[in-house]
Amino acid sequence: MIQNIFLIGFMGAGKSSIARFLRDNYQMSLVEMDEQIESQEGRTISQIFAESGEEYFRALETKLLLSMAEQKNTVVSCGGGVPMRPENVAAMRQSGKIIYLCASPEEIYARVKNTHTRPLLEGNMNVEYIESMMKKRLPKYLEAADITVITDRKSIQEICTEILASVS
Numbered sequence: 001m002i003q004n005i006f007l008i009g010f011m012g013a014g015k016s017s018i019a020r021f022l023r024d025n026y027q028m029s030l031v032e033m034d035e036q037i038e039s040q041e042g043r044t045i046s047q048i049f050a051e052s053g054e055e056y057f058r059a060l061e062t063k064l065l066l067s068m069a070e071q072k073n074t075v076v077s078c079g080g081g082v083p084m085r086p087e088n089v090a091a092m093r094q095s096g097k098i099i100y101l102c103a104s105p106e107e108i109y110a111r112v113k114n115t116h117t118r119p120l121l122e123g124n125m126n127v128e129y130i131e132s133m134m135k136k137r138l139p140k141y142l143e144a145a146d147i148t149v150i151t152d153r154k155s156i157q158e159i160c161t162e163i164l165a166s167v168s
């Protein structure tokens with residue numbers, strides 16, 4: 001049995017696509033944190049931020065992670081801000097391996113530029129902003145990660161093979 005895999009990384013780093021591939025090809029269960037929170041709340045992430053504020057959303061993330069303590073053989077696609085809270089990192093460490101998916105700001109921008117689902121990027125949709133936000137978050141991502149996987153110019157299969165080799 002594969003232990004839980006927590007995918008962390010910046011918005012648009014490919015966490016959701018990789019998580020789906022692991023579910024579909026390696027018989028793992030999937031938890032997509034943003035989707036789970038949206039369905040729990042009956043509103044989108046953008047609505048939650050606008051109506052209840054970021055701190056409220058962050059508390060929901062922590063609650064969800066803590067509720068997964070007994071989960072096994074699950075890949076979790078984490079929201080980009082999850083590793084900013086030490087209690088989230090501790091909860092992830094308890095039940096699995098933490099994989100940091102690292103993509104360049106240019107690659108991230110190319111993936112997110114036509115989307116409007118991420119409140120923190122609304123009005124800030126440019127490479128410079130993404131780069132500066134990534135720089136601020138990088139120490140937390142690296143500190144949390146058991147393994148870092150560079151995703152630029154790699155296929156999903158290559159990335160998943162690398163991840164699975166590192167957790168087995």
Ligand code: S3P
Pocket residue numbers: 009010011012015034045078079080081082117118119120
């Ligand atoms: C966030 C990332 C988003 C979502 C929310 C905040 C962040 O998830 O949780 O908009 O702080 O980086 P994705 O990383 O899945 O886009």
